[in-house]
Amino acid sequence: GAVVSQHPSWVICKSGTSVKIECRSLDFQATTMFWYRQFPKQSLMLMATSNEGSKATYEQGVEKDKFLINHASLTLSTLTVTSAHPEDSSFYICSARDLGDYEQYFGPGTRLTVT
Amino acid sequence: QKEVEQDPGPLSVPEGAIVSLNCTYSNSAFQYFMWYRQYSRKGPELLMYTYSSGNKEDGRFTAQVDKSSKYISLFIRDSQPSDSATYLCAMSVGNNRLAFGKGNQVVVIP
Helix, strand or coil: CCCEEEECCEEEECCCCCEEEEEEECCCCCCEEEEEEECCCCCEEEEEEEECCCCCEECCCCCCCCEEEEEEECCEEEEEECCCCHHHCEEEEEEEECCCCCCCEECCCEEEEEC | CCCEECCCCCEEEECCCCEEEEEEECCCCCCEEEEEEECCCCCCEEEEEECCCEEEEECCEEEEEECCCCEEEEEECCCCHHHCEEEEEEEECCCCCEEECCCEEEEEEC
16 A cells, blocks of 8 residues: 655754654655644644645645745655744644545654754 | 534443444535544544445445535444544545544543
8 A cells, every 4th residue: 555654753853943854655656745733632734735846835824934845756745844943843744645546645743842 | 613523522432332423514515525543643544435425334434424414424333442543534625635623532442
């Protein structure tokens, strides 16, 4: 089956620093990738949608200058949280979808803790 | 009103019982309905996918969609301790973004 990996699985950083999270599709070409954020006991909230080679489309209320998304290849997307603050601490999950496919395949998530 | 409503209350059942979960939605344009299972600190995995009103069965799982009432359900028969997880409903218009419910934490007690 389709496998999506994320790295790192867990990261702790200091307030004011930047953190990069990678999302890779291992056995298929991800023409579209999605980034979600999930707070404890809350649902997944879509942050942005990115198509390979294009700028990401951000959901309302998500700061594009704070959450930088790059989808430079068909197998890799990165999310960079810039100038992280404690309120950015959350579980970040990516998903990937191939062209023409309805199903999104989710990565295992990255837990970010900002101290 | 949120697009997708799912009462997030935890649910504990004895092993072998039927688990019943449901979601309501407000957007009549939703065409595709999904149920995901999420284990603690993991990403969601797709369990069931439907696009029409009615029932769909897959092993011990049954997904039910009632578009007239804007209501979907998931039933798990003969529940097992390994079914203990959070179950999220999700739906979409066409091949666009998914709208998720808050999820139900299910605990199956041996």
